Structure formats: C-alpha cells, structure tokens
Amino acid sequence: MKPSSRTLADLGEARFLQRLRRVIDPPRAGIVGIGDDAAVFPVSKGSVLLTTDTMVDGTHFLRHWFRPEEVGHKALAVNLSDAAAMGGGPQFALVSLILPGEMPVHAIERFYRGMRRLARRVEVAIVGGNVAEGPVLSITVSLLGTFPHGDPVLRSRASPGDHVFVTGQPGWARLGHRLLDRGLGRRPSSTGRSRLRRPDLWRERRSTAVAWRRELARSSPGATSALRRFLAPEARLAVARGLHLYRPTAMVDVSDGLGRDLFHLAEGEKGIVIDRNRIPLSAGFKRLAEALGEDPEETALSGGEDYELLVTLPPETAERLGSRAVLSGTPLTEIGIVSTDRGVWHHRGDTPRRLSPSGFQHFRSLRSP
C-alpha cells in the first residue's frame, strides 16, 4: 500500500494521533497542550470570549469543491470571524473531528496544515481537541479569546443616530459558490447542477484534482477572488482592532447575508435604515456578477458566508472616519443609520420601505439553487 493511500482505519487511532502531533505546533512554554486530559493556559483577569462553529461534509462543504487545506482554513476562519465581531482577540483553539475510518490520512494532515497556516498567521495556539469515529466528516472548532483592545462589542447596543458601516464587498462568496455550482460550462441537469463527475479533492492525486479548479479560476475575470472568498475566507480581525478607536456601539459578522444580518443590529427598541445606493459594488464584483447572470445588488444583499463585519459607530466617530474609508487595509462603507422605527428599512433616496427577514433567503452553502 502506498503511504498516500493509507486510511485512518489502516493506521489505527494511536499512530494517527502520533502523526497529528507532528503536524500541530508544540505548545508554547507555560501551556499544557495535546496529550493531557485538558489544555491549560494562563489568562489575565478580565473578560474572555468562547465561541464554536461546526462544518459538516455535505452541508457546509463538499469534497469535490474544497481542498482539505481550505476546509481546515475555513473551519478556523469562521470562528475567528465571531471573535472579531465581538471585538476580541482570538488566542486558543480546540479542534474536534468526526472522521470516517476510510478517510485517507494524508487528507487529514492536509486539513490540519491549512488550519495551522492560518492559526500561525493570527497567533492562535491549537491546544487540544478530539478525534471520534463516525460516518460523516465533521469539524467543530472552539475558540477562546480575550479583549486586549477594549470592551466586548455586543450586537444589541446600537443607538438611534449611530451610523451603519460594512467592511469590504459582501457578495463575493456567493459568486464563488455560483461558479463552483455551475462548474465549467457543463450542461446543467434539471436541478441546475452539473451531473458530470467532479474529483473528490480529498482523495485523488493533488495535481489531477486541482486541475479543474484552476481551470474554473481562469474561466472569468474575478473568478479567483470569488472562489477564494467562498473557499478560504479571511476573518476581519485587523479592521475590528482598528475600529476600537472609533468606539463601535455594536458589531456582527456577515455570515447569513447582509440583509439578514442587519436584523441582528436592529434587535430591540430601534431599527436600521439602509440606503441601497450606498451598498458597496466594486467594478470587478459587478462584472463577475453580470457575467454569471446575477444582479450585483441582490447578490451583495443576500449572499452569505462573506465574514465581513457590520458595525455601528456613534455620529462623532462616524464623521471622523468618513463615509468611504480604508482602515487597516480594509474598505469601510457607510450604508445607513440606526433609527427609532423598529425593523430594517431601505430606500434609494425616496420613502423607506420595510424589509422582511424572509425577503432574504437564507444562504446555505450547498442548498441554494
């Protein structure tokens, strides 16, 4: 048997865990990492945050779309995004895997390498986790963070008069999803999906398996950005840190889609009014959306999994920032205002109309048509 085709079941749990320890960074001084009953590390007095998110094969990712490294990256990134949206600094992660016995060991190692690369970059220590056998590959990351730059920023604390900003260009991830779903100009089936076999990027030889992905990236201008944003999103940690100086009143990350996530900021005795003319639509984004037959504005509003941030700033600091700014290298666009009328409203310079949360279809990576 070639080493590369060895499965988890071939290797056995004990030897698999030994191999994993070589992939995961050894614990820093003062930290008890993998190998004891629990991880132990020091914290300073103050608040900590704890968050968790799960990715399930077939629900949140598909093995013919995502390379193992990308799943490792994304499973950590979605948790980093939750930490960023609280104004926190992520520090320690636990990784719990459910793995089918027939999973190739090299794919799991590639998964961990993708996660490790991101963890090193954002200085998060992977201090422990768990490996369980089960029929469906699933990843749960739990993340602990602290608040070195200021108090936690909750989603409920916006006040009427605050200005609403969004980072970057929401909607890219949706275009990446569309590209993968349509494939390479193959004849779609009656459900709108290609029926042609696509390679399992977790099993097949790297060179063969990524060829179609490379081709897809070259298929349209902007395709590379869209694919990257869907397959390996970046959490907006740096801009969240930079925003502390502007005393944000509320913050939330855009995981369900801009339209739906605005409702989180509108909870309580207040509402949000957005100006549709201000929704960021970059030239490259518009070009790709139109090439894919999508309405750019609708895509920006309803597309999810971008992991951009929605933030409210008090009027004084909002004016200081300006309505189109760049902070820590990330564009920030003012798109609306917090009002006293409950709900989420939109206008184009005319009378605001009320939005219904069901007006934005929930974007589930693998379910949308």
Place this chain on the structure above:
Amino acid sequence: MKPSSRTLADLGEARFLQRLRRVIDPPRAGIVGIGDDAAVFPVSKGSVLLTTDTMVDGTHFLRHWFRPEEVGHKALAVNLSDAAAMGGGPQFALVSLILPGEMPVHAIERFYRGMRRLARRVEVAIVGGNVAEGPVLSITVSLLGTFPHGDPVLRSRASPGDHVFVTGQPGWARLGHRLLDRGLGRRPSSTGRSRLRRPDLWRERRSTAVAWRRELARSSPGATSALRRFLAPEARLAVARGLHLYRPTAMVDVSDGLGRDLFHLAEGEKGIVIDRNRIPLSAGFKRLAEALGEDPEETALSGGEDYELLVTLPPETAERLGSRAVLSGTPLTEIGIVSTDRGVWHHRGDTPRRLSPSGFQHFRSLRSP
C-alpha cells in the same frame, strides 16, 4: 400533526432556536450568553482549562439504548471528568449539535434537559453553542474551567515512590454495556447481539420506550447500578477537590479502562506496579459480573467509560489517607506504586510481570463483542 411528533425540519431553525432558549437557563448577570457572536464572561487571573469531547450516534451511543436525557447528561459528564482529572473546577460549557432534519424536537429538548439538570447540579453555565444540520446526530461539548483549589494536576508528574489510588469500582460501565448488548434473554444472533427490534428511545412514546429498559434494570441484582454507570456516569468532581489536600502528583480519568489508563501515569522515566489483589471488587459488582459470565477482575481492569480517577499521592499523604479510604463520599483504594522500572507491571504478591498496552482491548461502547 401532534406537537410531539414535530421534527426539526418542520419547525425551522429560527423557531427551534427560540424554543431552545426556553430550555437553557438564561445567562447570569455579567455574562453574555446565547444570541451574540460569542459568549463572554469574566475570569480571574490564573490558569484556565479547556477540554472537549464528542459523542456520535452509532459510535458512542445508540438510540435504542440511551434516552435523550442520558445522552445530554453523558455528553457533559465526560467533559466534567476531564476537568476533574486536571484538578479543575468546570465553569462554562458550549454545546455544538449536528442534527438530522427528521429529529423530533421534543427529543432534542429532552436531551438539553438532561444536560441542564447536570449543569445546574455542578454549577456549570451553558453559555453558547451551535446547531448544524447533518445526517448523523453528534454532540460536541467544550468546557472551560478554572483552578480554584490548587494547581493543575498533570498526568505526567508522578514520581517513583508515589502511591497509586483509584476511586470507586471500575468496571461497572462495562457490565451496563453487557446488559444492554444482551438485552432481555432474547436469542442472540450469530454476532452475539439480539436481532429483535428494540425501541428508538428518541422517537417513541416515553412510556412504551422505557418499558424494556425498566425490565432490563430488574433482570439481575446490581443491573440498575451498572446501567446508570454506563448510561449516565458521574464525574468525580468532589473527590478530585478533596484530593487537593493530599497534594496529588498526577491524575487521569479512567475512560479507556483501568489497564490502559495506567499507561498514561507511567509515561516518562518511570513505571507503575499494581497489586492485582488490591483491585477493588465490591460484592455487588462481583455478583453481577459472575451472573453475566464475566470475570470480575478482568472486567475491572479492561472495562472503560467509568470516569473514575487514577491518582498518585506522595508517600506522606498516601499514608495519611490510608490504603482504603472514603473521601467526599467516594471510596479510594490503593492499588500500586510508582517505580523506577518503565512500563506497567502487575503482581499478586509474587514477581511482577510486565503488561502490554495491547493486553487491554480498547473498550469502545458499541464495538466490543
């Protein structure tokens, strides 16, 4: 449709989460709980522990063996046990579920009630979590704890001359597993398991579904204890706290089985010598083991999932405790000593013989014959 037969897919994610909030305790003052991007709570300066464990339907539990409340209890208890084995006090938990859409909502609520009952008893706050859709019911609990009673107790710090103790009666859980596996005197199939249909305790009406379990509990003297220890184990938190006064040098919980877990204490430049005559074998345990055709001593050594503790104490405090003691209501039995010879050794008053880790079959709840 009767409310009790409603599934997760019928109810939809948003309404399901609303219902869950009624089942989970509201956050205490000063804590941000379920509903924001992450949970936030205060900690004192010092060390914290973080641990996680996963239970997968079909691997770690079966729905015709475990009631939903028991799975909720056990998913938390196995994490509490890891905290106890570090000498830590558990404080905050996150609960991540993977749920099939056809899962009845009332079963998930019962799952949470079982977990909540235990969480309240040990004063752990469930501060957040995640619900994801997927084909196989899986539960990952992550637990944060602190060290209010002393320093962390690692598994690697035993020294030659220390005395080795075990809490309670290891092996009970294995007998509970045996009882469930054999069922009620039904004719076993060629694999040794009953082929007769047993009820899915997550779907059927409570009264019908638990009847066979009640009958099973009555089938042998000691059956109730054995079933409880397998289905709803208790973490040894109180005795772990009490042990701090005896300055434990190393501690580990017995999840894989006494024989296998002794190897964790023997890691490094030392070994463990156990006296087989001292392995605790209570009268009730022996009676049930023999009724089930099992060797009591072998069951105590190889049975897993008991969540007892193995602890090493320095000679001074070991003598103060005595070789058969009761601490915080839990029996503690001295079973051996830490030696300078690497490995795990056993004797019956004669020359010690070396044990091999493979000499103890790993006990996987649902795999053992």
